[in-house]
Amino acid sequence: MALIAADCVHKVYRVGDIGIHALKGVSFSIEAGSFVSFVGPSGSGKTTLLNLIGCLDKPSEGRLEVAGVDVSALDRRQGASFRGEKIGFIFQDFNLIPVLTVYENIEYPLVMVRDVPVRERTDRVMALLNAVGMIEQMHKFPDQISGGQKQRVAVARALVTSPALVLADEPTANLDHATAFQVIELMKKMRDTFHTTFIFSTHDPKIVGEAETVHTLEDGMLNGTRTRREGNHE
Amino acid sequence: MSKLLKIALRNLRRYKRRTLLTTSLVTLGVVFVLVFASVSGSFKAMMIAQNTDAMLGHLQVHRKGYVASIDTLPLNLNMKAGAVSRLERVLGEQPEIEAFSPRIKFGAMFSTFVETTNIRLNGIDPEREFATVPLLPGRVLEGENTIKRGEIWVPELLARGMKVKVGDTVVIIATNQDGSVNGKQLRVAGVLESATGPGGRDGYIHIEDAAEILRMEGREISEVAVRIRDFGRLGAFGERLAALLEKEVIPQGKPLFEIHIWEKLSPFYNIARMIDVMTFFMKLMLVAIVLVSIMNVMIMAVYERIREIGTIAAIGTRPGRILFLFVLEGLSLGVGGAILGNIVGAAIVFVLNASHITYDFGRQKDLLLRASVSPADVLVLSVIVIAISVIASLQPAFKASRMEPIKALKHV
Numbered sequence: 001m002a003l004i005a006a007d008c009v010h011k012v013y014r015v016g017d018i019g020i021h022a023l024k025g026v027s028f029s030i031e032a033g034s035f036v037s038f039v040g041p042s043g044s045g046k047t048t049l050l051n052l053i054g055c056l057d058k059p060s061e062g063r064l065e066v067a068g069v070d071v072s073a074l075d076r077r078q079g080a081s082f083r084g085e086k087i088g089f090i091f092q093d094f095n096l097i098p099v100l101t102v103y104e105n106i107e108y109p110l111v112m113v114r115d116v117p118v119r120e121r122t123d124r125v126m127a128l129l130n131a132v133g134m135i136e137q138m139h140k141f142p143d144q145i146s147g148g149q150k151q152r153v154a155v156a157r158a159l160v161t162s163p164a165l166v167l168a169d170e171p172t173a174n175l176d177h178a179t180a181f182q183v184i185e186l187m188k189k190m191r192d193t194f195h196t197t198f199i200f201s202t203h204d205p206k207i208v209g210e211a212e213t214v215h216t217l218e219d220g221m222l223n224g225t226r227t228r229r230e231g232n233h234e
Numbered sequence: 235m236s237k238l239l240k241i242a243l244r245n246l247r248r249y250k251r252r253t254l255l256t257t258s259l260v261t262l263g264v265v266f267v268l269v270f271a272s273v274s275g276s277f278k279a280m281m282i283a284q285n286t287d288a289m290l291g292h293l294q295v296h297r298k299g300y301v302a303s304i305d306t307l308p309l310n311l312n313m314k315a316g317a318v319s320r321l322e323r324v325l326g327e328q329p330e331i332e333a334f335s336p337r338i339k340f341g342a343m344f345s346t347f348v349e350t351t352n353i354r355l356n357g358i359d360p361e362r363e364f365a366t367v368p369l370l371p372g373r374v375l376e377g378e379n380t381i382k383r384g385e386i387w388v389p390e391l392l393a394r395g396m397k398v399k400v401g402d403t404v405v406i407i408a409t410n411q412d413g414s415v416n417g418k419q420l421r422v423a424g425v426l427e428s429a430t431g432p433g434g435r436d437g438y439i440h441i442e443d444a445a446e447i448l449r450m451e452g453r454e455i456s457e458v459a460v461r462i463r464d465f466g467r468l469g470a471f472g473e474r475l476a477a478l479l480e481k482e483v484i485p486q487g488k489p490l491f492e493i494h495i496w497e498k499l500s501p502f503y504n505i506a507r508m509i510d511v512m513t514f515f516m517k518l519m520l521v522a523i524v525l526v527s528i529m530n531v532m533i534m535a536v537y538e539r540i541r542e543i544g545t546i547a548a549i550g551t552r553p554g555r556i557l558f559l560f561v562l563e564g565l566s567l568g569v570g571g572a573i574l575g576n577i578v579g580a581a582i583v584f585v586l587n588a589s590h591i592t593y594d595f596g597r598q599k600d601l602l603l604r605a606s607v608s609p610a611d612v613l614v615l616s617v618i619v620i621a622i623s624v625i626a627s628l629q630p631a632f633k634a635s636r637m638e639p640i641k642a643l644k645h646v
Contacts, residue, residue, distance in 0.1 A: 056548060056640045067400070077552060084550020091643070095545040099244035111237045186608040 001028035001068065003164060004053060005104075008061035008146065011048050011220075022048040025062065025221040030199065032164065035191050037211030038174060039200045044217040046201035048167055053199065054167045055079045061074055067164050084113035088158030088196070090168035090187075094150040096142040096157075100225050103138040106156045114161055128156040131193065148179035152186060159190055166190075168200035171209055185211045238555070242562035245535065256531045257570045260623075262613055263523040264575020265526060265582065267321045267516045272583045272605040274509045277593075280601060288369035289433040291335070291459030293472055293495040295321060295479065300457070301494055307339050307354065307456070309411035315453040315559045317490055320482050322413050325460065329480075330471050332461045333365035333412035338444040339456040342408035344388075346438070346457040353392060354436045355406070357444020366461045370438075376400050377424030385423035393425045406439070410448040418447050432500055468495055521622050522617070523570070528564050535563065541597045543634050544642025553635040560631030561624055570624025572616040 011023040023045045030036050039048045049180065051057040052064055055071045056079075064071050074082055083089075096105045107125045110116040116124070129135045132152040137145050145153070151171060156175050158166045172180030184200075184207050191198050200211070208214055216224045246253045285362045300311040313321065318336065325334050334478050338357035343350055360381050364371055371379040374387065377400035381387055384608055386406070388398055398404060400422050407417040420439060427490040428435050446453065472495040497503040536543070543556060583605045 003537050050563050054548070056643075080547065080550050080552050082550075083548065085553075087550075089545075091545065095539075095643075097241075097242060097542060097543065097546070109545075109549055112546070113552075114553055161550075188538055 003032040003067060003201075004028075004030040005023075005063075005065045009049075009052065009064050011052065011057070011058045012060045013028075013046075022220055023052075023059075025179045026217075026220075026222050027062075027217060028222060028225070030197065032197055033191065034197050034199075035188055035212045036197070036199045037208055037214045038199070038217055039208050039214055040217035040223075041203055041207075043219075045220040046203075046217055047216065049170050050167050050199065050201055051172045053165075054089060055083050079172075082108065083194060084161065084165045088161065088163040088166040090151070090154045090158050090166060090171045090172050090200075092170040092173045094142070094147070094154050094174075096150055096153055098142050099105065101141055102134055102145065102153050103141050104143070105153055109157060109161045123154075124160055124162075126158055132156045147175055148182060151175060151179075151183045154188060155183070155186055159194055159196060162194065163196060165199065168198065170202055171200055172202065172204060177206065180204065180207055181210070194228050235367050237557055238562055239520060239566070242559060242566055245539075245563055246566055247484050249317060249535070252288075252531055252534070253567065256293045256527045256567055257394055257574065259314060259527045260524050260568065260571025260619060261575040263361040263520040264572055264619060265579045265646050267513075267520045267615055268576065268579030268607060269582050269586075270516050271513050271611050272579075272607050273586070273603065274513060275608070275611075276511045276603055276605045277595075278506050280604075281595065282496075282504050283369065283447075283504055284429055285432075285597070285624055286461075286465075286496045287367055288373055288429055289367060290499055292462050292465060292468055293460045293475070293492050293493060294499060295325075295458045295460065295475075295491050296456070298489050298492045301492060301499070307341050309340060309448065309456075312338070312454045312456050313458075313491075318453055320457055321458060321479075321516060322382070322474075322490060324478055324482065325458065328471075328475065330462050330464065330467070332463045333362060334458050334460040335359060335362040335366035336441065336455040337363070337434075337457050337459060338441055338448065338450075338454070340408055340444065340448060342406045342447070343398070345390065345405040345407065346402070347398055349407070351392065351396060353389075354408070354433075355386075355408075355444065356433070356438050357441040358438055359441045362553060373427040373429060374424040377429050381423055382441045383442055384420055385440065386420040387424045387426045388422050389426050389435045389437055390428045391435060392437070393422070398422055398425075406447060408447050410450070411448075414449060416447055416449055455510045455614065475515065497645055498584075502533075508626065517615075517618060521618060524619050524622040528623050531567065531628065532560060532627045532630035533640050536560065536634045539634075540637065541641045543637050544639045544645065547637060547639035556634035557631045561627045562624045562633050564627025564631070565620065568620045571623075572619040575619070576607075576612050576616065580612075596610050 006026055006028050008025045008027050009023055009151045010025055011194045038049060040046055052059055053066055055074055058072050069082065097108060100108060106128055107121055110121045129138055132155055134149060134152050137149060142150055171233055172183055175183060187198050190196065195196060202208060214229050215222055297311050297313045325331055335358060342353055342355055344353040402422045403419055403423060405417050405419050407415060409415050459494055462468060468510060472493065476493045478584040479493055480489050482490045484490050507529060547556060586603060586605050593603060595601055
């Protein structure tokens with residue numbers, strides 16, 4: 001069974017009296033363990049789609065299942081629990097908690113979301129600090145590390161709960177080219193190590209090629225899917 | 235919980251100036267209330283002690299109807315021998331009573347052979363009176379601090395006006411309830427400091443001299459002053475004693491006695507009440523200070539951290555935990571302010587006491603200010619501040635917990 005199955009998903013936002021049709025009947029499926037990218041220009045619906053997959057928002061029409069759960073059926077509390085268990089998030093602006101150290105930022109979901117025992121927490125955080133190469137900076141605060149390092153910490157934080165899926169909305173937008181590649185490589189490596197599905201959105205053509213499957217969104221519609229082995233198909 | 239507290243405290247440290255300002259405001263409020271309660275409490279305690287321990291006793295029992303006419307000191311409303319025995323039996327059976335003292339009160343003429351004036355007198359049994367109102371001997375400015383048969387304590391103002399000194403002989407002339415006039419020579423044994431309150435300018439003689447002057451044939455008294463062991467339980471004991479004395483009736487079935495606790499006998503009870511009301515309003519101001527300052531700082535905190543709230547909500551932090559996180563921040567501000575305020579307040583009270591500040595109360599001069607911080611005051615203030623801190627944080631915290639992560643993440 002696919003990890004994510006979208007069937008004719010629509011999303012309409014209301015701004016005053018005007019309805020903005022952000023997604024217009026999008027259908028796709030994503031298998032577990034994939035490394036998938038949604039690409040498209042600004043306003044094409046990438047962030048909207050990622051928000052729906054991340055259970056931060058609900059479709060206006062159509063059906064979207066994530067890990068076998070219909071996201072439309074989750075209320076606020078259930079949505080929070082589901083995200084805490086199944087989904088990791090990486091943000092464009094890193095969104096680390098400024099008052100917590102690198103170690104504590106990675107540990108945060110295990111304490112505040114999952115109530116994991118101390119010993120297990122330490123093991124998991126240390127393993128991820130090692131994996132993302134941030135062990136030396138573990139006692140530093142976010143304002144004491146670089147953008148690339150922040151995003152490494154964000155990757156570790158997203159993975160610490162062993163989620164089925166990690167969503168990254170424009171994870172390289174605030175990074176220079178070299179660092180952006182390093183972060184994408186790190187995400188790929190983490191996918192290989194932890195078998196977690198990674199979905200990221202980008203409009204940077206230079207890193208699009210790093211994804212194994214690329215869905216192109218234009219004006220709220222899926223306008224093509226390309227996989228590295230099979231080539232382009234509509 | 236400890237992690238949440240750590241995050242809350244670090245968030246407070248993040249905005250050092252704001253946290254310092256808010257904590258200072260709460261501290262200042264607590265200091266004001268604590269010092270005010272301590273100083274006014276000291277004044278109130280002195281005032282009550284002056285009334286109860288130097289003049290009135292904790293409560294008084296009279297024949298029914300006496301207090302309504304107390305200004306005329308009506309001899310026809312004295313308790314007769316039978317009633318006195320009944321009353322003493324009831325009072326003697328009460329373990330809560332420490333001492334009680336019978337008094338004969340009457341108005342008389344005071345003559346120095348040269349000048350004459352009027353005087354209100356209390357006939358007392360010295361030993362029992364001093365056990366009931368232990369501060370009375372302390373009011374003797376000159377002379378002996380006890381009183382024997384044939385002696386009189388003259389109030390200060392009267393002694394000064396009539397140029398009477400200790401050792402002088404004076405004559406007391408009084409009319410008894412049958413209209414017969416009698417007089418007796420007495421030696422001035424002491425001059426009594428005037429006290430502010432009912433009976434504060436009365437003279438004192440021995441109870442047997444009073445009975446002799448008034449030509450009483452049997453035992454007769456005007457009132458019984460009572461001192462109980464636990465002043466804090468005066469109200470409850472007064473009610474119980476009133477119920478017991480209600481059973482003592484005259485043949486017509488009407489009650490024989492009436493009982494009044496000091497609060498009903500002294501106008502200073504209203505001043506004591508006013509002090510309580512002022513303290514209450516000070517506490518109300520403290521509530522307003524804590525409420526406004528903490529709510530303001532928490533609203534700012536939520537507004538400034540909307541994206542952060544969006545992030546922690548997006549990664550799965552439950553709304554309840556987000557609410558708790560912000561409440562903990564407000565609570566920490568309140569706890570900090572309460573602790574600091576109590577410490578600073580106690581230090582100020584200590585300095586006030588060490589400075590030996592004196593004040594006047596009515597005609598009493600140079601009374602020493604003895605402010606004290608009671609554990610109950612500290613506890614009540616701390617509970618008020620902490621509870622209000624939580625209440626003030628609830629609205630902003632609730633708002634934070636109800637934020638849509640998607641909107642919060644978009645916030646600039």
